[in-house]
Amino acid sequence: MTLSPSVRRRLSCAAALAAGAGVVLMPASAGTVRAEPAPPRAAAPPDPGLLHRDGVQLRPREGSPALPEDLSALSWLVADAGSGEVLAAHNAHVGLPPASTMKTLFALTALPRLPRAGTHTVTEAELADVGEGSSLVGLDAGRTYQVADLWKGVFLSSGNDAVHVLAAMNGGWAETAARMQARARALGARDTHVVSPDGYDAEGQVSSAYDLAVFGRAGLADPDFARYAALTDAPFPGDTDAEGRPSWTYGIENTNRLLTGEDGVGTYPGLIGIKNGYTSEAGYTLVTAARRDGRTLLATVMNPQRGGAFAVYEEARALLDWGFAAAGRVYPVGSLEPPRTRPSRALPQAGGPSAAASASPAQSHTGYAWPAALLAGAGVAGAALVRKVKRS
Missing domain, CATH: 3.40.710.10 (DD-peptidase/beta-lactamase superfamily)
Structure with missing residues (x-):
């Protein structure tokens, strides 16, 4: 099956988002996707709570x-x-x-x-x-x-x-x-x-x-x-x-x-x-x-x-x-770093005014830099991950 350019872009964006969340999306067959565990991270940001x-x-x-x-x-x-x-x-x-x-x-x-x-x-x-x-x-x-x-x-x-x-x-x-x-x-x-x-x-x-x-x-x-x-x-x-x-x-x-x-x-x-x-x-x-x-x-x-x-x-x-x-x-x-401003709830839009800013790691209120992939994902899954990060 041939995937349209828009579908390929969505899958690519979802893959980048999932990589930031600790999983890798791999194609099992045409038109289907399955999750595989990513290699262990060398470091992990703390839970602010x-x-x-x-x-x-x-x-x-x-x-x-x-x-x-x-x-x-x-x-x-x-x-x-x-x-x-x-x-x-x-x-x-x-x-x-x-x-x-x-x-x-x-x-x-x-x-x-x-x-x-x-x-x-x-x-x-x-x-x-x-x-x-x-x-x-x-x-x-x-x-x-x-x-x-x-x-x-x-x-x-x-x-x-x-x-x-x-x-x-x-x-x-x-x-x-x-x-x-x-x-x-x-x-x-x-x-x-x-x-x-x-x-x-x-x-x-x-x-x-x-x-x-x-x-x-x-x-x-x-x-x-x-x-x-x-x-x-x-x-x-x-x-x-x-x-x-x-x-x-x-x-x-x-x-x-x-x-x-x-x-x-x-x-x-x-x-x-x-x-x-x-x-x-x-x-x-x-x-x-x-x-x-x-x-x-x-x-x-x-x-x-x-x-x-x-x-x-x-x-x-x-x-x-x-x-x-x-x-x-x-x-x-x-x-021990002083608290900083929480990231914006609005997801950056590709090519939009905030696209350049999203290239740098966003700062959490603990002073730690969150992976940019967590904040630059696509659709509902990306928004859910951002909300989860902000509540933690």
């Missing part, structure tokens, strides 16, 4: 390693910092008290707005509202400090006194909280509600494993943030002159045991910081990163339910080990 589901989310490929067995955290996530791909997660978007990991968002917000050098003289008013039982670096009212030393107090000692002083320099406590909230939204971190910029327990203050990973990833892109987050120790001024020059110093040490190896916690090879925390409501929290063989991974662990005070580090260690072994051997379950 997976990270919003409860429980563990993982998309293993053949030969991928099993997840660690002893994870007890209420929420955790491991992601590739370079691509933003989330490799696996558990309750990624559950809102939990973040403790001092909230200081990552504080630094992201205030560092770009404040002078990186210079000095500041601390006042009584700036220290007046530091919460009872807070971690402190030891600032004294009336003393002049280098701005860089104040940031070391934030990152190493998790000093709430340093946060209060820097927040005052940034326009005040309430304005800093509002700016932090706006910064979180701009990064696509929608689980975070900021009440106390230092991470001190406050009613309604929450973040999530997903959001903290977003903050950590954005922070590593700022050289000063990355440098402070990776410091293991530093001298801190005990007394200063009017120019902030110290007459004597004392040592401060990073509270992240994976970085320092304190308290019997082994250091992690290639670790590059970021921030840990603890409060009575939050339990132990940690967002951290490590680099190995040219790849940087992020891990967030929130509130382990067993194993004591240092379980947060051991669970992060296990996730990083797994992530380095699993990278390239699992399909991503999501992305």
Whole structure:
């Protein structure tokens, strides 16, 4: 049977559509078509809804390693910092008290707005509202400090006194909280509600494993943030002159045991910081990163339910080990990239005004590029596939 040119074009278009969907259309005989399985894909875009589901989310490929067995955290996530791909997660978007990991968002917000050098003289008013039982670096009212030393107090000692002083320099406590909230939204971190910029327990203050990973990833892109987050120790001024020059110093040490190896916690090879925390409501929290063989991974662990005070580090260690072994051997379950506009519901018409645009991969609201064949198909089948992609 001879096929008309219009029929041949429709079959060709349907074949391209099916190839994007994972099947290949092969002619069995004249005028009939049957479906054959396509070869396995080397990669697959994530389902945008997976990270919003409860429980563990993982998309293993053949030969991928099993997840660690002893994870007890209420929420955790491991992601590739370079691509933003989330490799696996558990309750990624559950809102939990973040403790001092909230200081990552504080630094992201205030560092770009404040002078990186210079000095500041601390006042009584700036220290007046530091919460009872807070971690402190030891600032004294009336003393002049280098701005860089104040940031070391934030990152190493998790000093709430340093946060209060820097927040005052940034326009005040309430304005800093509002700016932090706006910064979180701009990064696509929608689980975070900021009440106390230092991470001190406050009613309604929450973040999530997903959001903290977003903050950590954005922070590593700022050289000063990355440098402070990776410091293991530093001298801190005990007394200063009017120019902030110290007459004597004392040592401060990073509270992240994976970085320092304190308290019997082994250091992690290639670790590059970021921030840990603890409060009575939050339990132990940690967002951290490590680099190995040219790849940087992020891990967030929130509130382990067993194993004591240092379980947060051991669970992060296990996730990083797994992530380095699993990278390239699992399909991503999501992305840390900010959401983007969903593709148009209208299918491009051949030769029409949008034909040139359809040659490039369309962007989903997760920031991933969907195969153009899924969006440039023919007829009802193509429209159905596009609707399925948009609902996922």
